[in-house]
Amino acid sequence: MLKVKLLHPEAQPPTVAYAGSDLGFDLYSVEDIDLPPGVPVKVHTGIAVEGPPGCGFVLGDRSSMASKGVTYAGGRIDAGYRGELLVCLVNVNQPVYALKVDRDHAGAIQDVQLTHSDVTIRIRKGDKIVQMSPFQAQTTLPVVVVEDLAESDRGAKGFGSSGR
Numbered sequence: 834m835l836k837v838k839l840l841h842p843e844a845q846p847p848t849v850a851y852a853g854s855d856l857g858f859d860l861y862s863v864e865d866i867d868l869p870p871g872v873p874v875k876v877h878t879g880i881a882v883e884g885p886p887g888c889g890f891v892l893g894d895r896s897s898m899a900s901k902g903v904t905y906a907g908g909r910i911d912a913g914y915r916g917e918l919l920v921c922l923v924n925v926n927q928p929v930y931a932l933k934v935d936r937d938h939a940g941a942i943q944d945v946q947l948t949h950s951d952v953t954i955r956i957r958k959g960d961k962i963v964q965m966s967p968f969q970a971q972t973t974l975p976v977v978v979v980e981d982l983a984e985s986d987r988g989a990k991g992f993g994s995s996g997r
């Protein structure tokens with residue numbers, strides 16, 4: 834069971850479109866809030882959750898938000914966390930800058946202004962903002978320092994070693 838406590842009169846519980854197929858529950862914003870470019874913004878969900886014992890959650894992008902240039906930062910909800918879920922969203926769109934130069938009849942510069950396109954994204958109350966996937970905590974594993982690790986096909990190869 835996913836227990837949900839509504840902390841705000843307009844908060845919505847998480848939903849899932851295709852239970853048993855979708856990997857995450859959608860979370861909703863409980864507020865209208867602007868995302869200026871490049872600034873992490875904590876968006877309130879108005880909910881707290883509790884999963885089965887030892888079950889935490891990882892947050893993941895919704896593809897529809899990612900395709901608009903909105904991604905999340907952070908995103909680990911510990912199994913024992915009982916506070917409000919906050920979703921740290923980042924608008925990665927970049928404004929296009931332009932110089933506006935005003936000249937007089939003789940061509941002399943009268944004024945120069947730096948303008949930029951407005952790429953601020955507005956999140957509205959009730960928007961789905963991120964998806965939340967249950968994840969079983971394995972952090973009771975003892976940490977043991979050893980001399981050798983088991984051999985494997987991959988070994989230490991990484992960072993694109995398997996091709997593009």
Ligand SMILES: O=c1ccn([C@H]2C[C@H](O)[C@@H](COP(=O)(O)OP(=O)(O)OP(=O)(O)O)O2)c(=O)[nH]1
Pocket residue numbers: 892906907908909910911912914917918919920921
């Ligand atoms: O996107 C996020 C990430 C975290 N949290 C909450 C739940 C999580 O259990 C708690 C702590 O998160 P984390 O362990 O990532 O934070 P920390 O910076 O390591 O701080 P702490 O010392 O509190 O663990 O904050 C959120 O609400 N949203």
